[in-house]
Every structure is written in C-alpha cells, then in structure tokens.
Amino acid sequence: MAPRAIRSKVKSGCQTCKTRKVKCDEGKPVCFRCYSTGRVCEGYGVWGGGGNHYGRRPIGSGRKSLTCFYTPTLVKAVNKEETRYLEWFTYRSVLKLPGVFSFEFWDKLIFQAASSEPAVLHSILALSSAHRTEGLCFDTSLDVAPDKQEHFTLEHYTKAITHLQPHFTSRSNQSIRVALITCLMFVVMEYLRGHFKTGYNHLQNGLKLLNEFQARSSAIDSYSLFQEPCCDSADAWIIQAFIRLDEDCSSDIPATPLKFQSPNQARQHLDRILSQIFYLSHECRHQVRPLDKLDPQSLPSRQQRLRAKLDSWYDAFKESKASLVPSKIGHSTVAYIILRIYYMIAEIMVDTCIRPEDQMRYDTHTKSFKIIMDQLNYIRSLSLSPPLATVFHFSDTSSSITDLGAIPALYYIALKCRVRSIRRDTIGFLLTTTHKEGIWCSHLAARIIEEVINIEEGDFYADSNTAKAVLPESHRLHDIEVQLPDGYDGTAVLQCKRRFDDSNWEVITRELVYDTKTQRWVSKFER
Structure with a gap:
C-alpha cells in the first residue's frame, strides 16, 4: 500500500482555515476563502478580525463590488501591502463612507473602474490609506505608524495624478x-x-469638467438621476455622486412622483428642492440691488412655488412610508428619519429665506427645532442599538461619512x-x-457654534431679570460665514x-486654530 500523504500543518491564517487545513489568503478582517464559501471566518486570534458582519453589504446592494474586487486584473495589479489597503477599502470604506444612502457608484462602478484604470486604482489606495489613518486614532493596536501611513497616502496620490495625465x-x-471618478476619490480623501x-x-475642478462633459455628450440628456432603479449608466452614477457633494445647485426641479420607490429617489428630489431654497436665499442675501428695488411679487411667487414643491414631496414621502421603511431596523430606517429631518429644515428655510434680515421669525419654529433634536437623538440611540451597531461602527475606524448626516442639521439648529x-x-x-460628514467636522462645528453663542448672548443673560427673556434682534447675528x-x-x-438699533452694521471676525495639546x-x- 502506498504511504499516506502527510499534510503540513497550517501555521498561519484564520482559525477556520486552520481547522479545515486549507491555505488561507489571510484577508482582513475576514479571509475571502471563508467569505466566498459562506463560512464564518473565526479570525486570527490575538490579531483580531473574524466574524460574519464585516462582509455584510449595505441594504439593496449585491455582491458585484466584491466580485469585481477579486478580479484577476485587479489582484495582479497590486502587491501584498496594497492588497491589504484594497481589502480595507472593500470591507470598511465602501461600507462606511457613503452613509445610509449608498448607491451604485460605491457598490459597483468604483471597482469596475479600478480593474482597468490605474489612476482610479491608485486613488482608491490613497483614499483607503487616509481612511485607515483615522482608524489609527481609534485603535492603537494597528501596526502602521502614522508617518508610514502618510507616506503611503502621498505615494499613491502622486501615482494617481501621474496616470491621469494621458487622460487629460x-x-x-x-x-x-476616469478623471471624474478619480477626482471624486481625491475630494473624499x-x-x-x-x-x-x-x-x-x-x-x-470636477464640476467644471462635468459641465464640459455634459456639454460635449448629447447622450447625457437621456440619463435621469430621478429614475429608480437607476438605469445601468456609469454617467448617471458619476453625476449623482457629484451632486451629493455639491450643495450649490440651482437647476430645475423635476416633477415629483406620486410615490417614491426608494429612499435614494426621495433623497434626490429633496436635494433639488433644498438647492433651490439655498439659491433663493443666497439671492436675497447678496442681491446687487437692494431687496426693496426688486419686483415685489417675484420673490414671494418663487417662495410659493418652492412651498408647493415641498408639499408635493412630503405627500409622496408619506405615501411611500410602507415601502421605504421595512419592518426590520436597518439603513432604510435611519435614511427615512434623516429625510424627515431635512424636510422640516427645508420648511423653516423656505419660510424665512426671502426676509433674511428678520431673525426673530425663527422663534416661530421653536416646536420644529425641538422635534428635529428629538429625531437626531433617536438616530443616535438607533446607531448604538444591537441591530445597527455592527453596521454603523467599527472598532478600528472612525464613523466619518461623505454624505448627509446629523452635523449640518445640528449646525443649522444651533x-x-x-x-x-x-x-x-x-x-x-x-x-x-467624533467624525466628519463631507466638509462638516463635528468638533470644529461645535467650536464655531460656541463662538456664535458667545458673540450673540454676551452678558445678556447675566442679569436674573433676563434669564428667560427672548434674545432681542439687536443681539442676533446675520450672514454667518466660515472659511474652512x-x-x-x-x-x-x-x-x-450684527445690526444695531440705529440700523448700522457691525462686522465681526473670529479666527480659530487647532490646539494639539487639548x-x-x-x-x-x-x-
């Protein structure tokens, strides 16, 4: 009888692969061999990893992004160290950064582009490194020094720019x-x-390029960001990604459907209405001509049209509740609450936008401010609940996202x-x-709010007679702007x-710097 083959003992790899005595690819946080076969990866002992929640995709997304990640073209294009950053991007960045409104740009397009375009691949590596750097602040067990991490980020940042030159x-x-996708990665990074x-x-720069792209491509007009499910169009996904980062969009608002098919569709329509409100408010604040010399009917009529659009949106939103919010708590639950919060903010903004000099009018919306705060606190409690904690929080990364969240709402309320x-x-x-939402940094926003409160209130409430008094108009600030x-x-x-009682204006400037000690x-x- 032939001697029995002796298998060498598996000394490295996850616990599951060791037990099965198979070669492990040592992917973190879970190995792909376990993930691809539906097994629970038991991790790497003291080195962490494991579990079955790391590979969970956002609700509504499939496994195409993971499949694209492990295409032979992409794997052959990177070395072992770069593979670790691609894994981080797949299992951390793509799950976390889009927030609760994930869509095909993150779930599909970015991986497909990286498989064939070096500029996109290196921009992903740079972004992944920057995202992991935030994780260093939350998990001291990570084995990468910050200076080495920064070197990796800048190395692939430079390579991405180099590979972009032929495309330009x-x-x-x-x-x-390719340039637009890479640009988006640079923005987030x-x-x-x-x-x-x-x-x-x-x-x-990306928006300028996008405008040129739309002008040069006659086919772009056939793509609608307001169709759900989104047509299988890379162009539509790219445009949608840019619109979410750009808060200054004054294009026309499409007709609101009777019922929204998804939180994403409801979000896209609300974004357009909010952008129009921002635009009208901006015009009223920065008109070259004084407001009293404008057509007195033009502003109220535009305001009324926006109110009607907002009412139509809310009717469709209520009609869609059953389909937008599943019985099981998940991303869609939080997305629905966020949409309701920003609808209420839009209501306040549209009511106050054409008379920016009347700061006392905001006092009529105190009830709405309280409801919004209650909803934000509810989201915070949900994110810490067992059904969502593993989705929203990872022990070794921050909770930063690139999309709409709580910070802009909190800032507006304050x-x-x-x-x-x-x-x-x-x-x-x-x-x-402790996180960021696009350009919104939580601690910087808090510090700006503290400064605004100190300027507005001063010693007004020092006197016991004014402890419960309403802050007068002469104390309230106008045209608050921040250079980041x-x-x-x-x-x-x-x-x-700030406007004095004699109608003269005082311009106030404050400068804030970051103290590394505190x-x-x-x-x-x-x-």
Missing part, C-alpha cells in the same frame, strides 16, 4: 469619466484628512434657534460625536454681521 491629453469621453480647501478645489437649552444640546451632541482651514495647522475664519479648536488669541 486624450479628452475623450472615456478619459473624462482630502476631506478625511481635514484639508477642506484642497478638497473643495478638487470638487470645483445658529437659528435661540432657545438656550436646545442650543447647548447641539454642542453636547457634537462634542460626543486646509488641515489642522490651518486657520478657520468665522465672519458675521485636541480642540480654540480662539487664535488664546493659543
């Missing part, structure tokens, strides 16, 4: 698609690194609601939430105006 020369539609100005510049208890609740919320810093060594500039944003003169 070509100027074909395909090349412009810079926002994660706190380089808000650089990220914003990338975004503006600036426009002058009820002291509600304002201070927003600061407490932001200080216990380009990194933690930069300066955030807060500028605002890890807080402080007034420049305090440093």
